[in-house]
Amino acid sequence: MERIWRWVSPSTLVLALLVAPMPWIEVHCTSKNQAGETTTLVMTVSGLQAAVGGVSCNGKSEINPDKASGWMQLYLVIVVAGILLGYRMRMGKARCVALSMCAGTALVALGLAILFHFGMMDAVKAALQTPAPAPPRTRPGGGGFTHWLLIVYSLHLLSLVTVAGDWLWLRWPRPNLPDLAVSSP
Numbered sequence: 001m002e003r004i005w006r007w008v009s010p011s012t013l014v015l016a017l018l019v020a021p022m023p024w025i026e027v028h029c030t031s032k033n034q035a036g037e038t039t040t041l042v043m044t045v046s047g048l049q050a051a052v053g054g055v056s057c058n059g060k061s062e063i064n065p066d067k068a069s070g071w072m073q074l075y076l077v078i079v080v081a082g083i084l085l086g087y088r089m090r091m092g093k094a095r096c097v098a099l100s101m102c103a104g105t106a107l108v109a110l111g112l113a114i115l116f117h118f119g120m121m122d123a124v125k126a127a128l129q130t131p132a133p134a135p136p137r138t139r140p141g142g143g144g145f146t147h148w149l150l151i152v153y154s155l156h157l158l159s160l161v162t163v164a165g166d167w168l169w170l171r172w173p174r175p176n177l178p179d180l181a182v183s184s185p
Contacts, residue, residue: 009086017076020047024145051068051075053069069113071116072113078109
C-alpha cells in the first residue's frame with residue numbers, strides 16, 4: 001500500500017499542471033461605438049497564457065511578454081518543483097513538508113494571480129477601445145472564472161489532503177509481527 005500511496009500526492013500536482021492550458025478566466029465585454037453598433041468581445045486566459053502574457057480575444061490569441069503575470073510564472077515553477085520533489089524524495093517527514101509547502105505556496109501564488117487579474121486588465125481596456133466583430137454564440141456581458149480554475153483549486157486542496165494522508169501513514173503504528181519460519185518437508 002505504501003508504494004501506491006507514494007504516487008498519489010504528486011499526481012494531483014501533475015493533473016493541475018495538465019489543466020494549465022485550459023481557459024481559466026472568461027470575460028465578456030459589450031460596448032457601443034459612436035455609430036451605435038454594439039460589439040461583444042470574449043476574452044479568455046489560461047494558466048499558461050497568463051504566465052507568458054497571452055490572452056485570447058474572440059478566438060485570436062495574442063502574446064505580449066511584457067504583460068506576463070509573475071505570479072503565474074511562480075505558480076508554474078512551484079508546481080513543477082512539487083512534482084519533482086514528490087516523485088524523487090523518499091517517504092518521510094521531509095517529503096511531507098516539501099509537498100505541503102509546494103502545494104500551499106502554489107495556492108497562494110494562484111490567489112495572488114487572480115487578485116491581480118492574471119495580467120489581463122490592460123488587454124481588456126485595449127480591446128474595448130478597438131471594436132471587433134462579435135463571435136458566434138456569445139453570451140452578452142458577464143464572464144468570470146471557468147470550471148477549469150475550480151478544478152485546479154480542487155486538485156491543490158486534494159494534494160494537501162493526500163500529503164496529510166502521507167503524514168498519517170508515517171505516524172500510524174504498525175504491529176510488530178514475528179517472522180514466520182517456513183519449513184519444507
